[in-house]
Amino acid sequence: xxxxxxxxxxxxxxLASLLSAIDAAACSExxxxxxxxxxxxxxxxxxxxxxxLTFHLMRDDLRPTITHGGYGTVxxxxxxxxxxxxxxxxxxxxLSLLVEFLDPAIASGGWTADxxxxxxxxxxxxxxxxxxxLVVANSFIAPIDQMLNGTDSRVxxxxxxxxxxLRAYANDHADRVVVCDWSVATEDLNATDIxxxxxxxxxQAPFRPAFLDRYARQIASYVRASEGLAKKLLILDCDxxxxxxxxxxxxxxxxxxxxxxxxxxxxxxxxQHVVDLHQRGVMIALCSKxxxxxxWEVLDKHPHAVLRRSHLVAWRINWDDKAQNIGxxxxxLNIGMDAVVFVDDNPRELALVAQQLPxxxxxxxxxxxxxxxxxxxxxxxxxxxxxxxxDKQRTRMYRDEHARSExxxxxxxxxxxxxxxxxxxxxxxxxxxxxSRVAQLTQKTNQFNLTTRRYSEADIRAFVADPDSAVFxxxxxxxxxxxxxxxxxxxxxxxxxxxxxxxxxxxRILGRRLEIAFADQCMRSLEEQWNVTEWQAEYVATRKNRxxxxxxxxVGFRSVRQESAGKLYVSAIGxxxxxxxxxxxxxxx
Amino acid sequence: MSxxxxxxxxxxxxxxxxxxxxxTSTDSVESWDSLxxxxxxxxxxxxxxxxxxxxxxxxxxxxxxxxEAVGTLKSA
Numbered sequence: 316x317x318x319x320x321x322x323x324x325x326x327x328x329x330l331a332s333l334l335s336a337i338d339a340a341a342c343s344e345x346x347x348x349x350x351x352x353x354x355x356x357x358x359x360x361x362x363x364x365x366x367x368l369t370f371h372l373m374r375d376d377l378r379p380t381i382t383h384g385g386y387g388t389v390x391x392x393x394x395x396x397x398x399x400x401x402x403x404x405x406x407x408x409x410l411s412l413l414v415e416f417l418d419p420a421i422a423s424g425g426w427t428a429d430x431x432x433x434x435x436x437x438x439x440x441x442x443x444x445x446x447x448x449l450v451v452a453n454s455f456i457a458p459i460d461q462m463l464n465g466t467d468s469r470v471x472x473x474x475x476x477x478x479x480x481l482r483a484y485a486n487d488h489a490d491r492v493v494v495c496d497w498s499v500a501t502e503d504l505n506a507t508d509i510x511x512x513x514x515x516x517x518x519q520a521p522f523r524p525a526f527l528d529r530y531a532r533q534i535a536s537y538v539r540a541s542e543g544l545a546k547k548l549l550i551l552d553c554d555x556x557x558x559x560x561x562x563x564x565x566x567x568x569x570x571x572x573x574x575x576x577x578x579x580x581x582x583x584x585x586x587q588h589v590v591d592l593h594q595r596g597v598m599i600a601l602c603s604k605x606x607x608x609x610x611w612e613v614l615d616k617h618p619h620a621v622l623r624r625s626h627l628v629a630w631r632i633n634w635d636d637k638a639q640n641i642g643x644x645x646x647x648l649n650i651g652m653d654a655v656v657f658v659d660d661n662p663r664e665l666a667l668v669a670q671q672l673p674x675x676x677x678x679x680x681x682x683x684x685x686x687x688x689x690x691x692x693x694x695x696x697x698x699x700x701x702x703x704x705x706d707k708q709r710t711r712m713y714r715d716e717h718a719r720s721e722x723x724x725x726x727x728x729x730x731x732x733x734x735x736x737x738x739x740x741x742x743x744x745x746x747x748x749x750x751s752r753v754a755q756l757t758q759k760t761n762q763f764n765l766t767t768r769r770y771s772e773a774d775i776r777a778f779v780a781d782p783d784s785a786v787f788x789x790x791x792x793x794x795x796x797x798x799x800x801x802x803x804x805x806x807x808x809x810x811x812x813x814x815x816x817x818x819x820x821x822x823r824i825l826g827r828r829l830e831i832a833f834a835d836q837c838m839r840s841l842e843e844q845w846n847v848t849e850w851q852a853e854y855v856a857t858r859k860n861r862x863x864x865x866x867x868x869x870v871g872f873r874s875v876r877q878e879s880a881g882k883l884y885v886s887a888i889g890x891x892x893x894x895x896x897x898x899x900x901x902x903x904x
Numbered sequence: 905m906s907x908x909x910x911x912x913x914x915x916x917x918x919x920x921x922x923x924x925x926x927x928t929s930t931d932s933v934e935s936w937d938s939l940x941x942x943x944x945x946x947x948x949x950x951x952x953x954x955x956x957x958x959x960x961x962x963x964x965x966x967x968x969x970x971x972e973a974v975g976t977l978k979s980a
Contacts, residue, residue, distance in 0.1 A: 330947040331915045338918070362939045513958050514942050524946070858934070 317673065318343040322374045327528055333366050340373045348376040349542055353534075354405040356442075358387040358416035360520035361409075367524075367531030371694070375539055386519075387416055388826035393441050394729035400445075407538050408442065409451045413521070414474060415458040419796040421470065422458070428473040430795075432480045439484050441732075443491050449541045449700055450492045451534055452485065454478040459521045462506045493700055495533040500526060503689070529693060536695025546676065546696040547650050548628075549592060550641060552659040553603035553610055556680055557589075557622065558582045562609045573619030581684040586621040588688055593626045597697045598648065601630040602640050602657070637664050638671035656696050733827050733898040740829055741790040742836045743904035749788055749800065750775045756803050756819060761859040763830065764819040765852070765866060783808050784816075785844075787837045790904065791824050798824055804837040813841055814851040832895040834870055842888050850888070855881040905952075905978065909971050912951055916944045929966030941965075952978055 318340045326336035351372065355361045365381050372379045382399065384392045389410065392398040400408070415421050418431040442450050455474050457466040478498070485492040501509050508525045515521040522530070539545060554561045559571030559578045571579035572586070593599050599622070603610065610632050614624050629647060631640035637659075645655055652674035659665050660680035668675055676696065681687055745753055750772055757770040770778075778784040789802035801824050805817035820830050841847055852867045856879075868874065871891040872884035913928070914921035917935050930936045936944075945964065949955055954977040956964070964970045 329950040330943055331912050331951060334918075334943070334947070335915050338915075360939075363942065366943075513956075513961060516958075517962065518938055518942060520942060858937070 316343070318345040318373060318376060319673065322370055327367075327370065327524075330366070330524065333370060337366060337369050337373065340370075341378075345376060347378040348544070350378045350380065351407070351538055351542060352380045352403075352405040353382070353407045353409060353538060354400055355381070355383040355409045355411050356389040356392060356400075357383060357409075357411040358389070359411070359413045360514075360518050361411045363514075363520050363522060364527050364531050364534075367528050368534055371532050371535035372538060375535075375542075375544055377538065377542060377544075379538075385826050386823055389438050390441055390732040391729060391826040393445055394732055404446050404448050407449050407451060407534075407541055408445075409534055410438070410442065411453055412455070413459065414455040414477065415460070417455075422460075426470060426473060428477040428480075431477050435477065435481060436484060437735075439481075439488075439492060443488055449537065451495060451537045452481060452492060453495045453530070454481055454497050456497045456501055459510055459512075459515055462510050463512065490700075493537050493698075495530060495537075497530070500529040500533065532694050533698075536698040537700060539695075540698050540700045544653070545699045546597075546656050547654040548598045548600060548645070548648060548656070549589065549697070550600045550602050550644065550655060550657045551589065552661070552664070553601060553605055553613075553632075555660040556603075556658055557586060558613065558617075562613055563605055567612055567617060570613065570617075572613075572617060578684045579619070581687050583619055583621065584688045585691060588691060590621050590626055592697055595697065596699075598628040599626050600628055600644055600648075601632060602637055602644065603632050604634050604637075605632050607632040636667070638668050641668060641672060641675065658691070730898060735794075736827065736898075737794040737900075738827055738829065738898065739792050739900045739902060740832050740836075741792075741902045741904045742787060742833060742840075745775075745779060745786045745788045750779065752800050753786060753788060753803050756800070756821065757817060760803075760819045760821060761857070762822045763825055763863055764817075764857075764860050765815075765863050766817055766855045767857050767860060768817050770817075778805055781807075785837075785841055787833075787840075788904075789820075789829070789833045791829060802829065802833045804833060806837070806841060808841075808845050808847065811846055811848040812851060813845060813847040813849075815853070818852070828895040828898060830866065831870060831892060832899045832901060835891055835893055835895070836901055838888075838891070848888060850886045852884045852886070853881060854884070905974065906971050908951060909948070909967070909974055912947050913944065913967065913970070916940060916947050924967055926968050944970075948974060954978060 321340045321343060322336055326332045353368070361383050368381060369379055382405070384400065392400045395401060412435075414431060417434055418426075420426055420430065439450070439452070455477055456462070457471065457474065461467070461470070482494060485494045504525055508523055510521050511523045536545075551557055554563075557572075559582055560569055562570050572582050573579045574583050589599055601610065611624060614620050614622060629644050631644050633640070641655070641657060645652055652672055653676075655674075656676045656678060657665075657668055658678045658680065662679060665677050665679055669677060678690060681690055754770055754772045754775045757768065757775075761767070775786060778786050784805065784807050787804040788800050789804075790800045791798045791802070801821040803817060803819050804815070806813050806815050808814075818834060820833065838847075838850065850872070852872055854864060854867060856864070867882075867884040867886075869892060870886075872886040874882050875885050876883040910921050910924045913919075913924050917933050917940055919933060919935070930941070941964075945956055945961055948970070952974055954974065956973065956977065960973060964973055
């Protein structure tokens with residue numbers, strides 16, 4: 316079976332069938348058209364999109380590699396010359412953001428979008444400064460927690476203001492930034508079809524399959540466009556495709572077309588969309604089995620016909636085989652079969668075209684006509700990005716020129732950005748009230764956890780009571796708000812040697828050198844109190860903590876022993892890496 | 905039913921269906937991370953037309969407890 320056949324629309328109904336369709340399609344022998352690398356810059360769990368996005372890209376024979384950046388580290392990744400994004404720029408960057416993490420103040424009363432607008436603009440500016448990768452940004456919807464309980468109308472207005480500023484930015488940078496409209500993707504879905512509160516609370520993964528699929532289709536359309544694979548020609552059947560009924564039998568007054576009553580309204584809206592596509596530069600053609608005069612009568616004379624003869628680039632209105640008609644039409648226009656979408660209500664005609672012209676994309680008019688317009692729109696077949704090679708070059712030139720004049724609106728480098736966050740770390744020994752939080756952090760933290768030792772409250776209490784042990788906790792806040800207690804450091808001493816038993820940070824606060832600040836401050840404090848002359852530290856490898864593998868080296872430790880499960884380090888007291896001092900204010904608690 | 909559970913687990917976790925037995929758990933399957941866990945729960949819900957309650961989801965970390973939970977919810 317061809318890849319296209321394996322990736323049948325019906326596979327999307329169940330996650331298990333979707334995953335197996337992807338597996339099968341990955342092994343299909345059809346050649347890939349291109350490999351495409353997509354990276355998500357995000358502030359929530361976007362990994363759930365992967366199967367849907369993979370599915371829609373594979374349908375166009377694009378083989379995707381999808382990666383996801385850190386949580387809320389968009390600017391850091393872009394500005395850090397050592398990040399994966401900088402070292403190997405992807406083909407498409409997806410900026411995927413939830414408004415409540417862009418500006419947590421939205422949860423409090425009297426919120427205005429001003430802070431979010433300037434934060435978003437600064438991020439976009441930083442993105443546009445990067446090598447000319449296409450950026451696919453999302454427009455914002457209400458905070459997840461408010462979606463199920465209703466959103467304050469003022470908050471909605473402010474979010475709309477944020478979206479307007481995003482759209483304006485995208486318009487001004489049309490060669491670089493496109494917008495996936497989340498409000499359009501959600502407009503006819505119930506909140507319960509958009510959001511799954513269970514995984515939102517446990518994993519910050521808010522979205523349900525129905526929404527993920529729509530979002531993925533939109534992203535895929537822009538990836539396709541950036542690969543030059545946007546569709547160029549829309550061929551439509553007439554009877555029961557552009558209007559309801561058969562004009563040859565029911566006559567001009569008998570067919571259903573026009574606003575106000577169903578099903579004529581559905582066809583009317585589809586015609587409006589087709590004309591809209593024409594205005595965006597898509598070629599429109601007809602291929603139908605009719606008497607030509609009957610069709611012209613509708614297009615020229617029907618009071619509600621939106622699609623007119625002048626919109627058409629070509630037509631085949633006769634009683635011949637549709638595959639042959641489409642073939643000759645496409646040859647006449649001198650485009651590829653893979654740039655064609657054909658819409659028909661008759662499954663036999665569609666089956667014939669599928670068999671004879673497998674590269675043509677097909678849409679069957681759905682039985683439930685209320686879905687018709689959405690099905691025509693949802694894959695963004697005709698979406699384009701105004702990014703040609705010339706554009707890319709011009710962008711580079713402009714970028715150099717404009718860089719100086721716009722400097723004050725953007726972050727110049729990573730330090731500049733990190734400074735703008737005004738991060739405050741409050742570090743100190745734990746008190747009684749914090750013991751349960753410390754135990755919880757040791758139990759739940761997987762990714763930035765050097766030793767992954769799990770402790771109960773009783774264990775922590777024992778450390779605190781022992782004069783040869785010390786437990787430190789770090790609370791973090793920045794200009795957006797308080798992130799709470801998010802780091803734990805536990806050390807034990809034996810003589811003047813101190814061993815770091817546990818060192819962990821919650822993944823929400825990574826990417827801003829807090830790990831360096833926290834380690835350094837705890838060690839300084841104990842060097843004074845315990846007269847430490849030598850430090851020992853460990854890295855114990857788990858499936859999830861790979862990112863901390865070289866952490867102790869980064870702070871200035873020397874590796875003394877390496878085992879399969881990890882590494883042991885020592886460090887004499889002395890200068891450590893302290894490149895956090897300009898960007899983090901340290902307070903003792 | 906237990907065959908279907910195995911099948912879904914195999915599809916989502918990308919392992920051979922024959923390898924799934926009472927010893928299968930997050931500890932024994934390399935690919936079973938938190939994302940796969942979420943997909944597994946959703947796939948099982950699709951398949952059996954059930955919905956796992958919030959508090960149960962974090963505990964469904966091996967074949968046996970998944971099979972039991974599906975059985976209980978199906979008969980409820």
